[in-house]
Amino acid sequence: MSKTVLVLGGDGFCGWPTSLHLSALGYEVVIVDNFVRRTIAKELDAPSLTPIASIDERLNTWKDVSGHDIDVVELDIAQDYPELRRLLASVRPDAIVHFAEQRAAPYSMRDAAHKAYTVDNNVNGTHNLLAAMAELGLDTHLVHLGTMGVYGYGGDGLEIPEGYLDVTIDGPDGARYPRKILYPTKPGSIYHLTKSMDQLMFQFYAGNDHLRITDLHQGIVWGTQTEETRLAPALINRFDYDGDFGTVLNRFLMQAAAGHALTVHGTGGQTRAFINIQDTVRCIALALANPPAAGEQVRIINQVAETRRVRDLAELVSELTGADIEYVDNPRGEAAENDLVVSNATLKNLGLEPILLRDALLTETVDIALRFIERANLNTIPATALWSGRAEREISQLD
Numbered sequence: 001m002s003k004t005v006l007v008l009g010g011d012g013f014c015g016w017p018t019s020l021h022l023s024a025l026g027y028e029v030v031i032v033d034n035f036v037r038r039t040i041a042k043e044l045d046a047p048s049l050t051p052i053a054s055i056d057e058r059l060n061t062w063k064d065v066s067g068h069d070i071d072v073v074e075l076d077i078a079q080d081y082p083e084l085r086r087l088l089a090s091v092r093p094d095a096i097v098h099f100a101e102q103r104a105a106p107y108s109m110r111d112a113a114h115k116a117y118t119v120d121n122n123v124n125g126t127h128n129l130l131a132a133m134a135e136l137g138l139d140t141h142l143v144h145l146g147t148m149g150v151y152g153y154g155g156d157g158l159e160i161p162e163g164y165l166d167v168t169i170d171g172p173d174g175a176r177y178p179r180k181i182l183y184p185t186k187p188g189s190i191y192h193l194t195k196s197m198d199q200l201m202f203q204f205y206a207g208n209d210h211l212r213i214t215d216l217h218q219g220i221v222w223g224t225q226t227e228e229t230r231l232a233p234a235l236i237n238r239f240d241y242d243g244d245f246g247t248v249l250n251r252f253l254m255q256a257a258a259g260h261a262l263t264v265h266g267t268g269g270q271t272r273a274f275i276n277i278q279d280t281v282r283c284i285a286l287a288l289a290n291p292p293a294a295g296e297q298v299r300i301i302n303q304v305a306e307t308r309r310v311r312d313l314a315e316l317v318s319e320l321t322g323a324d325i326e327y328v329d330n331p332r333g334e335a336a337e338n339d340l341v342v343s344n345a346t347l348k349n350l351g352l353e354p355i356l357l358r359d360a361l362l363t364e365t366v367d368i369a370l371r372f373i374e375r376a377n378l379n380t381i382p383a384t385a386l387w388s389g390r391a392e393r394e395i396s397q398l399d
């Protein structure tokens with residue numbers, strides 16, 4: 001009998017292609033989403049560059065091209081605990097993939113209201129889910145999309161392990177005691193802070209209620225299409241390019257298509273981890289196929305293909321497209337230059353051969369951007385959310 005998986009946030013950038021991939025693999029997929037991402041796109045006047053179909057059209061098209069049904073439930077997992085509990089009690093899924101969080105660092109730093117929304121949505125959503133799973137005694141495997149950003153970007157060149165750090169503590173008796181602890185978090189935004197808080201909740205519920213949890217610490221996702229979203233125009237994935245939700249490489253590729261200079265923040269010496277959207281969906285399928293046992297500690301996997309420096313990415317895109325590069329004041333509070341070495345041993349051991357930045361896929365993304373560039377609101381390209389200095393700015397604006 002096929003396994004049932006709930007995909008929370010299944011209408012989003014990572015959730016939609018994952019839902020299709022899992023459905024293609026034979027899972028019974030139920031998407032749960034409150035469609036807040038579509039609402040925020042209106043708030044920011046920054047719709048997806050690609051024209052995304054309504055959820056009903058997406059699902060009808062998938063049924064036509066694949067023969068598979070995907071169900072959808074409209075639900076806010078952060079605000080409606082009773083309905084979430086009812087859904088889990090009736091479906092009793094084999095697995096849940098949890099994407100349903102506010103995921104943009106700049107959006108989370110806009111002002112106090114956006115900070116509060118991000119904390120409320122992400123922390124309550126994750127907690128409601130864990131509490132309902134525990135209350136119902138479900139043996140469901142929870143796969144959560146976490147972030148590389150919880151580790152911070154220290155820049156000391158030491159390899160970041162997968163979630164845990166082996167330390168030795170000097171005891172009062174002179175003996176040395178080995179301990180395995182969660183790698184200390186150093187979040188760089190309120191959004192990343194909520195992901196750090198998620199980690200503690202997972203640790204608690206895995207210990208107290210023996211929930212089976214995998215936390216995927218994912219790098220920055222780039223690209224748009226996957227094998228399944230390419231099958232029909234109405235299945236196309238969303239493409240964010242604005243200063244809040246656009247991630248750096250997709251922004252550069254869109255900016256090149258728009259004839260806009262590539263907006264490198266500061267010196268561009270920030271090194272980050274990257275993964276293509278096609279590998280995101282593959283990694284999630286691998287994680288689902290390899291659940292931890294009940295009572296095991298949270299399994300933490302770094303979902304990363306490679307690391308790159310932002311200015312090197314800009315140079316790569318510039319060489320490919322001829323776009324100019326502009327070094328702009330960095331709106332964020334972050335190290336100007338850092339090294340980043342990350343272990344991705346688990347996914348490699350599970351058989352993943354990651355897609356590395358390659359001309360063909362970069363060109364595909366530029367082609368998609370070129371096809372829909374007329375739809376872009378170019379006013380939303382500058383990143384306007386500031387990490388600090390807001391009070392001074394507002395005071396100087398009053399002068």
Ligand code: NAD
Pocket residue numbers: 008009010011012013014015032033034035036037038075076077078079098099100101102103121125145146147148218219220221222247
């Ligand atoms: P997204 O904003 O495109 O999708 C998130 C989806 O969740 C949206 O469809 C939204 O409507 C839904 N959602 C949000 N809050 C909800 C709630 N309370 N109830 C129900 N649905 C809700 O984001 P994405 O890029 O697909 O990211 C998905 C997850 O992956 C996030 O948790 C993010 O932290 C993580 N991640 C993303 C990236 C990336 O580069 N995009 C990188 C690392 C980790």
Ligand code: USQ
Pocket residue numbers: 103104105106146147148149150218219220221245246247248249251263264265266268270272273310330332334383
């Ligand atoms: N940057 C630029 N120019 C731009 C946009 C960004 O130089 O036009 C720089 C930023 O200053 C930053 C780096 O590029 O140093 C990455 O920024 P980003 O917006 O691509 O990524 P980030 O804010 O870290 O967030 C994204 C996703 C988030 C996910 C995270 C993974 O939005 O959901 O958790 O990537 S990670 O970075 O590994 O923590």
